[in-house]
Amino acid sequence: SAVISQKPSRDICQRGTSLTIQCQVDSQVTMMFWYRQQPGQSLTLIATANQGSEATYESGFVIDKFPISRPNLTFSTLTVSNMSPEDSSIYLCSDQGLDYNEQFFGPGTRLTVL
């Protein structure tokens, strides 16, 4: 199974600033995903990070607010831009296993916006 790390694990940020979250996988993976999980809620997909092309965003999420990079097959970043308290959440990256029948998650980044 893939091992996924995220940095930072948590942060407290001021309104109007931006935070970039890094996601590193210990093996090359085709698909990486970014999710948001608000307190007590399930996971909501923000976007699929595609290597070599722009990310594919879900309804309600836009590139200007959540720019994503995927420079290679083991690494991706998600930036939360111009933050407001409503962006306070846990952000998780995940990848799809080689046999496409599993999905592994990073430990998450707990973001609090004041």
Added chain:
Amino acid sequence: GQNIDQPTEMTATEGAIVQINCTYQTSGFNGLFWYQQHAGEAPTFLSYNVLDGLEEKGRFSSFLSRSKGYSYLLLKELQMKDSASYLCAVRDLSGTYKYIFGTGTRLKVLA
């Protein structure tokens, strides 16, 4: 539209069996996944069904009926450590490749 429903909360006793149901309506279907998530931790993969029937993995089993848009996760010989949220997710290939998560079921196991 896309809709995946689970009960919000369930309570069961240590040693018992509990069944967590999941119903789904999605544009496309390419597999149903169950995850366990302890408070403050990331989800961990439990099971995958793409064909109808029961998949057994130790104390956990998962069932799928594609015609009914229905799955369940069966947990046997419950232990206190099974207290967690259980998330059902559908892989949908009809548009962009993605996983759609249900609302999650918080399971509390009592001594």
